Amino acid sequence: MLQCEPSAMNQTDEMGVGVSQSQFERDGFLVLEGHFSPHQIDRAVSAIRGLLDQRPNEVVVDSLKTGRTTFWAQADKREVRSFRFNDLFLMREEVRDLALEPELASILGSLLGEPPVLFGSRNLRKGPSETIHIDSLYTTPRTPHSLIAAWIALEDVHPEAGPLVYYPGSHRIPLYRFNDGTHHASPDEEADWFDYVDVQIRLRGLRERKFMARKGDVLIWHADLVHGGSPVRDLGRTRSSMVCHYFGESDCRERDMDLVAMNGGHWLRRPRKAVRVDPAAFGPAFPFPEESYLARHPDVREAVESGRCPSGESHYRDLGFGEGRGV
């Protein structure tokens, strides 16, 4: 069900996508209240739990405590709440069934003006206490604005559990230009971006809003909407959620990406996120992912095939790790 802002509603078309679209253009977000039934959510959650219990080698996590990216199979599983689980959509169709559920895919398609391509998903059991940002700072789409996100509540959100916060209308703040001339964040200028946005928010009188979601609710936001995870006040509370990011189809076609059609949209078949761990992490219990390393680094494959290098693993140990390559 589409929930419109009271001012955007009228008696004839309060549920119409046309109205929601104008609300999205005006405010940069859209709430779909009760979009998923408890059964739909539980099905995905139990598939995810099953996957994580198996600890397969391809699941990659980011630590919320240290920011380090590593393999879930090598992480401390008692700390399950302290990790962000990347791209489970690549491994489980139940995750794709939520992210590209037909009605959601159709709404995302209307807002983007073309079919959505699911390229990333992140699952969290806890609020990430993330500072405010816009997604296009880090994942800068080829065509400006051709990026959209959907945040799905996998349980009711408690006010002390670090609800997602966002600033309605902030997507209209002109994009900040970094010293290299792009809109892509450069790490040593992030503080400048923050100062710029802080001033813009105050000048425009924009106000923070919290997404007090119920299980099954969805918040869709624009590539340039300012948002983040508010601080978790009660560390014992979970805030189970899944956030999905989508590009517009044409940008992906231009880059010749491998798209799999689904429900009027697509998901991107791509390698899992790269990991840079000490070569000592690999051994009999966790073999080096030879094939994915060679696929990620065609120059290494070429060196192995021509006999200049014995294997991808030896390349990583002797050179690749030092060169900052990912596995």
Ligand SMILES: O=C(O)CCC(=O)C(=O)O
């Ligand atoms: O879940 C959150 O609190 C924030 C997630 C987010 O900003 C993102 O994944 O883009």
Ligand SMILES: [Fe+2]
């Ligand atoms: Fe974000």
